[in-house]
Every structure is written in structure tokens, then in C-alpha cells.
Amino acid sequence: MQTLTTHQEKHRTFLPMLIIGILFFVFGFVTWLNGALIPFLQIVCDLSEIEAIFVASAFYIAFVLMALPMAWVLDKTGYKHAMVLGLIIMAVGSLLFIPAAYSKEFSIFLIAQFIVGTGLTILQTASNPYIVKIGPKETAAVRISIMGLLNKGAGFVAPIVFTALVLGDLSGVSAKSIAALPELERFAKIDQLASGLVQPYIGLAIALAVLAFSLKLSALPELNLESEQEADNDSKSVFQFPQLILGVITLFFYVGVEVIAGDTIGLFGSQLGVANATSLTSYTMAFMVVGYLAGLAFIPRFINQSQALLCSSILGIILCLSVVYSSHDNTAISSIFWGWSGLPLLPNTVAFVALLGFANALVWPAVWPLALDGLGKHTAKASALLIMGIAGGAVIPVIYGQISEYLGPQDAYWLLIPCYLFILFYALKGHKIRKWG
Template identity: 60%
Template sequence: MLINTRSSSLLPMLIIGILFFTFGFVTWLNGSLIPFLQIACELSHTEAYLVTMAFYIAYTIMALPMSMVLRRTGYKNGMVLGLLVMMVGSLIFIPAALSRTYSVFLMGLMVLGTGLTILQTAANPYIVVIGPRETAAVRISMMGVLNKLAGVVAPLVFTAWVLSDISQFSEGALAAMSVSDKTEALVDLSSRLMTPYAIMAMLLLLLAAFVKFSPLPEPDLGEESTESGISRSILSHPQLMLGVAALFCYVGAEVIAGDTIGLFGKGLGVNNFGQLTSYTMGFMVLGYLIGMLLIPRWISQSKALMVSAALGIVLSVLIYTASPDNYGVWSSLLLWTGVQGIPNVVLYVALFGLANALVWPAIWPMALEGLDAKETSTGSALLIMAIAGGALLPMLYGLVADILQDSQTSYLLMIPCYLFILFYAFKGHKLRQW
């Protein structure tokens, strides 16, 4: 371990914190982007959730290759490379918006996901080794607060900049237009993405230069293996492989909670549907803050994971049974906030953020426990590959919603996800042999 004092870890934590905010801002724009592109490109639910497929599948495809890239570039230069790749992805949105071509949007999202894969593969193990392993969940929670705060900010910025006067693009308004007027209106709507993504590209370039010339030290993870791919030895660690599966379930559940809520609210007639991802992220921030206070002083990482999974199961049942017209919970408990109210069923989806908050920071150190330095990089890459859950499970949700014509019932898909996480919390992380 390169960094072992509180003072020497402060600067790396600050720099990595800025990167985690960047992760969150880019990632959680998708929650607002999905209903936007559904209107602009005239998509079904299944087609709209190709956004999450294109974005998150990059993690699966690129995680292991990027771990090999990091061995050559080092972690610091790898972060710079990741930011530059993200800049390219942002620039692809400009021709996509000009042409209103959904496939080009998806290409830009996949490039953005590739850049984030490099950053995540470097940053997450960095946070684990920067201090004592037993407090790793606290450090990851601190990064999570920044990540999810960005998730609160991003939909608000997107709504204010891109979704203003969105009522003129409602289904009824578009249906009343002639074909030529409708096409012109949708091209105008699509072109709203050009300026914000151009600005994002510029900011990513500036951030890459900042990281490149910062005094960020290189973490010492031991002598890395030069083997490519996955060695048989890494597969012999059940706590890691089951952790990968649990993380797959978690990321799928997290993305469903954050990225489907906007389209779900839009279908229920919620006016501020573009901001709903902020509600989910707000509850995640609350969950992270609770975790920072309680772990490990009052509650262990495994107990926190048990509580999180149980809460997710309860919320899934509540969503299935709730009335779409009932605002009672918001009126009783949250009216004092002054924030625009939402139906109970949408609030329960947002509360998944509270259930999900502590899952990622708990699983990472539990899954990597017992791995030697040579295995940590590959183990981290496998955990990053589990982010594929964010590509596949939301697509499955969208497919079920289209088949059943019922987005509310489709949230029952969350129950098996949380049941597996509960198993990992009780037993899976303790296993040391198959």
C-alpha cells in the first residue's frame, strides 16, 4: 500500500472524489435522456432502454482489456485516457443530435461507457487500498455521496436546459401536427442536446489536463500478473465470483431504479418526469450518509447489506400493490420539503435509492477479501464487468413492460435481484471454497 497516513491520502481522495462526481454526472444523465430520446426518436420502451444497454455493456466488453491497458499506462495515465475517451463520446452526440439518428446516439453512449470503464477500473481499487480494508466501505461511501450528488444535479440541469417547454412535444400535441411539422419539431428538440454535450466535452478535456498534471501518486498494488484474460486461480474464490453475481443484480436494480423512473412517471402523467432520477439519487445520498455514520462502528458491512436487500424486497412488493393515484405518503411525510409531490408508487421507486446506497460499498471489499495483490486487479475488473447488469436487466424490464403494457408490474423483476444480494450478505461472502 502506497498511502498509509491520513494527510497523505487527503489529496488522492480529493482528486478521486472529483472523478466520482464526474462518473455520476455522466451516468445519471441517462435517466433524463431515456424519456427525452423516446420522444425525439419515437421509440418504444424496449428501444428506449437500449440507452442503458449501449452504455453499460461497454463495461463488460472493455473491463478486462482496460485492466491490461492500466498495467501499461499506470492508474493515473489510465484515468487521463478514460476522460479523453469520454470527451470523444460526448462529441459524438453533436452529429447524433443534428441527424436525430438513434444509432449514433447509442454509439456515443457506448464510447462514454468505455471511458467510464477505464476510470472505474482504476478508481475503485485505488479507494480500497488507500487505507485500512475494514473501513473501505466508508471511503467508498464518501465517493458514493459525490457520485449520487452528481446524480441529483444532472437531471435538474438537463431538465432546465433541455426539457423546458416539453409539453409542446406531448403525444397529443405531436399527433395533431402534420408529418412535416412533426419532423421539424422533433429535429428542433433533438438539437437541444448539442450545446450541453459540447460543453461537457470541453470540461472533460480540462479535467483530463488537471489529473495529468496533478501530484496524484501511483498506488502500489504489488507486482501485476502479465497474463491476459481470467486465470483459473481467480475463479477459485467463491466470495469473489458470487460477489460478481451479486454486483450484477445490484447494478441492474440500481439502473432500473434510476433510469426507468422518468419514463414510468411520464406514463403516469407526472409533470416533472425529467427530474425524477434526482429523487432516486437524493435517497441514495441519504443512504450513503447513514452508512458513513454507522459502518463499521455500529453495523458491519454484511449487516448493512442484509438490511439493504430486505428493504429492496419490501419496496418491490409495495410498488406492485400501490395505487398510481395515491399521493398519501408524500403528503404525510415529505410535504414540508416544498418539493413537487409524486404518487406513492413513484416514491417507492425513488426509495430504491435508499435500499441500494450501501450495496456497492459493501460488496467490493467483501468480494476482494482474501485476494493477493496479483489477483486484485483482475478481481476488480471482474467486478466492473458485473456492471453489465445495468445493460441487461433494464432491457428485460422494458421488454416485460412492452409485453404486459404495465410498467408497474414489471418492477417485480427487482425481487430476485434483492434475494440473491440477501444470500450473499448472509452466506455467499463467507465462502472460501466451492
């Protein structure tokens, strides 16, 4: 009888994970298109480095402004209908890229990014706690790691697909190569680049709309969190849970470093003259996938979620120092890690940025279950606060851009050190705190 019950429990968990897994793939594809868009729009809209960083900021600022309204929507509609609405909003934002491409107006691109980010906000607010609460809390990081594999796998694919569909036969394009062209030829090339956005974003909008319709018809069950509520939590505000608030701050710093590792690598590589810099985000995503696989292998079999977070923060600090002190005239690191595969080699500085993906992989899946532990029916609002931590992706890369313009892009990676130090604090102590003061 027990075996049958366990089998039925696994079956009940499988369908929701399959559906949410598809959504996480969509998250990754849309989110990590930014890594390709930043160097691309820098060329098309003739942007400075800090202006180019705003491509990511407009996307991530939506998580700050819209997270609490989306939590209200989530409470009113339920998890499933909220996810459907999020997909529809993302489809609308994708369609806005079409007039943006034809006009080459940077402001329209930013508005489109904000709308896509808004749709993704409600999807993230609903799906992350869903995965945490759909099974035992001890294996929550494992479930999120599986979602992360899909998310970052899509992040690996997205820049490659973008480069193939948008750049087409314009291989080897970079900010340096475009700037070196005569004026008339440069304008013609920029027009050709911009028009390449239209069909891919029409396809993306159609895919999102079809997925929304399919999700509407699916059998995704609702969560019932009332039974998890502890009696002494009934009168509590979410702000009275230190593990949650410190978790929000941790995610703020984490998403900042994740976005810098994933989205500035193309900009950094483009400035160094690396060919097809729009595809460099795929290297960071590939190492994140490896990190998630490591998480699946070791959590909770050999290490727990807080220990995984500790290892991630220490490795992040080591790699940041490596980025700052390594040479862009040497390719030894990429020769060691993937030279055997025939993939293009990268300067050591850029290779260490890609390796940050491995350090970052397990932070998100470790923080969520630690921060939501004991929240019960406060989970929806708590998830909205955690999603607001994604604001780090809007703020910290802009600070990176400002430092980069004054000190250069390589020294700007010093900014990541204090971010990883706070993640280290949360791993050692922050997640254990249950009372303020």
C-alpha cells in the first residue's frame, strides 16, 4: 500500500513539474536573449556602454515595480491563471519589438523590454513557490535545479539562435568591425541588422500565445498552502521573517552578479574584438548547466542547500579575482576547459566571466527553500518579495557600467566581490535567523 501511495505521489508531482519545466525553458530563453541584445542594440542604436546596460535594466526593473501587483493578481486568480496571463503579456511585449526594429528607437526597445519583464514577473512569482511547495522541502533545491537546467539550457540556446536568425550571414560582426566601416556602408549594415529582428520576434510572440492557450487547457493543479500555516504565524507580517527579508537581499545581490556574468560578457568580448560576441552568453549558460548538474548529483546526497550556497559564494569570489587579475592576451583557460571541443577560444578574462556561471548556478535554487521555510500561507506575498530581489539585475549592472566607463570593464568586476560576500553571510548565518534583534 505504501509503494502504491509513493508511486501516486510521484505521478502527482510529475505533471506539474513537466508543465512548469516548459515555462522555465521559456523564462531562460527570453531572459538570456538580453545577453545577445545588449551588444546588438549597442550597434543598432549607437549606444554608449552604460546606455547598452539599460537594455537589461529595463527588463529587470519590471520585477521591482510589478512584483507586488502581480502577487495581488496571483491571490485573486490562482497560480495557473496567473501564469497564463504572464505568457500573454510577454507575447504583447515581443510584438512591440517589431516597431522598435523598424524605427531603431531605443526608447521603444526599452518599453518592449519592460512589458516582457512584467509578464515574466508574474510567471516567476507563481512558478518558483509552486516548485518549492509541490514536494518535500528537503529536496526543493533539487527540483529547482531541474528547472534551472531547463532555464539555463534555454539560456545556452537563446544567444546561438539569436545570432543565427538575426545576424544571418553577417558573421563576425562586432562593435569594432561596424565602427570601422565607411559611413554609408555602416548605416546600410545597421539597417540590415535591425530588420533581422522582426521575424524572430513574431515567431516568439506566436509561440508564447500558443503556450498560454495550452496552459489554459492543461490539468495543472492549484496549491493549497493553508495547511502549512503555523498557529503562531497567523498574525505575522511577511516582514517579520528575517530569513525571508535577508533572502530578498541575497537574491538582489545574486541576480546582479548573474546578470553581469551573463549579459556583460558579450559587451566585454565585443570591446576586445571577439567575433560573434552576441553568442558569448552561451558560454556562461553552459557552465550554469554544469553547475545545476552538480547540484542534482550532490544535493541532498552529500551536501545540504546551505552548504551548496556556501560553496557557490566562495567560488564566486575566487573567480572574480581571477577576472580582474588575468590577461586578455592569453587563452590558456579556455584551452583547458573546452579547447579539445573545437569551440572558439576566448581571452582568459572573458573565460573567467563565463566560469562565473558555474559559481552562480546553485544560488537561486538554494535561497528559495531557505527563505520560504515556515512561511505557509504567506508564501504568495513572500514570493513576490523574493521576486523583487531580481531588481539587482536592474541596479547592479548599471553600477558596473558606470565603473566600467571610468576604470575599464575588467576592473569593474571588483563590484561583484561584496555581492558574493553577502551571499556568503546568508549561507553561514542569515538563513538561520528567525527573530529580529
